[in-house]
Structures are given as structure tokens and as C-alpha cells.
Amino acid sequence: MGVQLGPLLPRTEVGLEELRGKRVAVDALNFLYQFLAIIRQRDGEPLRDSRGRITSHLSGLFYRTANLLEAEIYPIYVFDGKPPELKRRTLEERRVVRERAAEEWERALREGRLEEARRYAAQAATVEERVVEDAKRLLRLMGVPFVQAPAEGEAQAAHLVRRGDAWAVASQDFDSLLFGSPVLVRNLALTGRRKLPGKDVYVEVRPEVVELERALSELGITREQLVDVGILVGTDFNEGVKGIGPKRALELVRKHGSLEGIEREGVRVEDFEGIRRIFLEPEVSDEYRIEWGQPEVEGIKGFLCGEHDFSEDRVQSGIQKLLRGRGGRQSSLERWF
Numbered sequence: 029m030g031v032q033l034g035p036l037l038p039r040t041e042v043g044l045e046e047l048r049g050k051r052v053a054v055d056a057l058n059f060l061y062q063f064l065a066i067i068r069q070r071d072g073e074p075l076r077d078s079r080g081r082i083t084s085h086l087s088g089l090f091y092r093t094a095n096l097l098e099a100e101i102y103p104i105y106v107f108d109g110k111p112p113e114l115k116r117r118t119l120e121e122r123r124v125v126r127e128r129a130a131e132e133w134e135r136a137l138r139e140g141r142l143e144e145a146r147r148y149a150a151q152a153a154t155v156e157e158r159v160v161e162d163a164k165r166l167l168r169l170m171g172v173p174f175v176q177a178p179a180e181g182e183a184q185a186a187h188l189v190r191r192g193d194a195w196a197v198a199s200q201d202f203d204s205l206l207f208g209s210p211v212l213v214r215n216l217a218l219t220g221r222r223k224l225p226g227k228d229v230y231v232e233v234r235p236e237v238v239e240l241e242r243a244l245s246e247l248g249i250t251r252e253q254l255v256d257v258g259i260l261v262g263t264d265f266n267e268g269v270k271g272i273g274p275k276r277a278l279e280l281v282r283k284h285g286s287l288e289g290i291e292r293e294g295v296r297v298e299d300f301e302g303i304r305r306i307f308l309e310p311e312v313s314d315e316y317r318i319e320w321g322q323p324e325v326e327g328i329k330g331f332l333c334g335e336h337d338f339s340e341d342r343v344q345s346g347i348q349k350l351l352r353g354r355g356g357r358q359s360s361l362e363r364w365f
Contacts, residue, residue: 031203065151186209190209
């Protein structure tokens with residue numbers, strides 16, 4: 029879920045054309061979760077091949093990446109490594125939530141409640157190891173680079189931006205700002221016409237840009253204080269303080285300056301020093317290479333069409349977008365440098 033700071037942070041809607049020529053460090057698991065949750069049939073069933081293997085993630089990854097490259101936006105996918113010990117409780121809670129959602133999905137299907145069934149199915153989505161390996165294999169065939177993080181993927185993605193290897197982190201979550209990314213781009217995996225959950229209403233989803241320095245300036249706090257706000261609200265590494273939402277957390281940090289000052293007023297925050305270190309001194313690596321390759325056309329067809337029953341016409345259309353993106357890639361990346 030990530031840290032819930034949305035109500036506090038200023039953001040700017042942009043068009044894909046305004047991101048032309050930009051490199052973005054993509055939170056890979058965040059994108060894969062979205063593909064698995066959204067790309068489903070009316071009853072909530074994910075896309076599957078003839079052998080029953082889920083392919084929603086491959087469909088989302090291939091076509092969304094092709095669209096980004098055609099728009100001359102260059103994703104660098106960053107995959108999670110070993111989670112910090114403090115995240116174990118969160119991961120266990122998420123597992124329980126997914127299991128309950130799966131049970132509700134089955135019940136809704138039996139009772140013919142298709143709209144609810146689809147909603148529960150999305151909540152039951154999980155990124156298994158096979159999904160990650162499939163994604164990496166497809167990216168290799170597409171010639172798109174990816175980076176393996178030693179720990180948190182968003183921390184590594186933020187590190188790429190801070191080093192100048194990317195312009196922004198692409199994720200739906202706001203955690204990368206706490207990890208120090210100067211820029212966050214949201215909605216890159218969702219851009220386009222989308223149906224609102226539970227309603228027969230469609231909206232046009234556009235990318236949003238959140239700039240860390242602008243946010244800190246408007247909020248009147250430092251990045252370290254923003255981390256403290258996040259800890260009060262709750263992160264992937266702690267539950268937060270009951271009854272304290274984003275606005276109240278901001279008020280407390282502004283008034284007292286830090287969690288130490290807030291604790292002197294009687295508000296107890298568990299293990300906040302360890303959580304602070306995760307955000308302010310994250311485990312990241314400089315040992316990575318970002319290399320763009322030529323798409324392996326026959327390899328892509330063999331993997332998606334031969335092994336997973338994708339439509340050859342649709343895959344060929346996606347490949348053409350990749351090749352067009354490849355054609356503009358050299359000049360765009362030269363502009364980057």
C-alpha cells in the first residue's frame with residue numbers, strides 16, 4: 029500500500045508528450061501488481077494461456093512498455109530484493125488480506141455478484157516468483173533494462189534518480205519521496221480511460237508529477253520531517269499511530285519538530301529510529317548497468333505467442349511500437365545527456 033501522504037502533496041497533471049525523452053526508474057512490483065489487479069475478465073478471472081498459467085502481467089508489461097517507448101519515455105524497471113525485517117509483519121498482513129479477498133471472490137462468483145467478484149479478485153492479486161522471472165525474461169527480449177535492488181525497490185529507484193541515471197521514479201506509492209527521489213511520476217501504468225470501481229463511470233487518467241522540493245517548501249518541513257510524518261501515518265514498516273491521519277501528523281511535526289518532541293507530549297511511536305534509517309540510510313547498490321538493446325522480434329513472438337498463446341497480430345503491433353521507440357531512442361537519450 030505504501031505511505032498514505034496523498035492529501036498533503038502537491039502534484040501536477042501532465043501529458044505523456046511532456047515526459048518525452050525522459051528516463052524513469054519504474055517500481056517494477058508496483059506496476060506488476062497493477063497489471064495483475066486490473067487486467068482481468070468481467071468475473072475477475074485473470075488472463076490465462078491454454079495451460080492455465082496467468083498472463084495478465086505479461087500483457088500489461090509488454091503493451092504498456094511498448095506504448096511508453098513509442099512515446100519516447102524510457103522505463104528502467106527496478107525489482108525488489110530482500111525486504112527489511114521490519115516489513116515482515118506488513119507482508120504477513122497483506123497475505124492474510126489476499127487470502128480473505130480470494131475467499132470473498134469465490135463467494136461472490138457463486139452468488140452471481142460479478143461487480144463485487146471483480147473487486148475482490150483485484151484485491152487477491154499476488155506477485156509470485158514466477159511472475160517476476162517472466163517479467164525479467166520479457167524485458168530482456170524487449171531490450172529494456174532492469175536493475176535488481178538489494179532490498180527495497182523504491183529505495184533503489186530513488187537512488188538511480190539521485191545519481192542522475194533517471195529523471196523520476198514511476199510508482200503509485202509515495203514512498204520514493206521519503207527515500208529521497210527528487211521527482212515522482214504516478215499513473216504511468218494506468219494512463220488512459222479507466223472505469224471507476226463500483227460505478228458505471230469512466231474517467232481519463234493522466235500522469236501526475238510530484239516534486240519533492242516543491243512539496244517540502246509548501247508544507248514548510250524538511251525531508252527528515254516528512255519521514256516522521258510518514259511514520260506517524262504508517263508505512264510498510266510500521267502501523268502508524270491510531271487516530272492520526274496525514275493532516276494531524278503534519279500539524280504535530282510542525283509543532284514539535286520531530287518524533288522525539290512528539291513523544292515528550294505522550295504520543296508513543298514504536299521503533300521509529302529503525303524506520304527512519306530505512307528511509308534516510310537505505311540499502312542500495314551502485315553495482316548496476318543500464319543498457320538498451322535491440323528487441324529480439326522472434327524471441328518475443330516465441331515467448332508470448334508460442335508459449336503463452338498471445339495474438340500474433342497484437343504482438344506484432346506491439347513490436348512495431350518497440351521498433352519505432354528504438355528509432356527515436358538514440359536521439360532522445362542523447363538529449364538527456
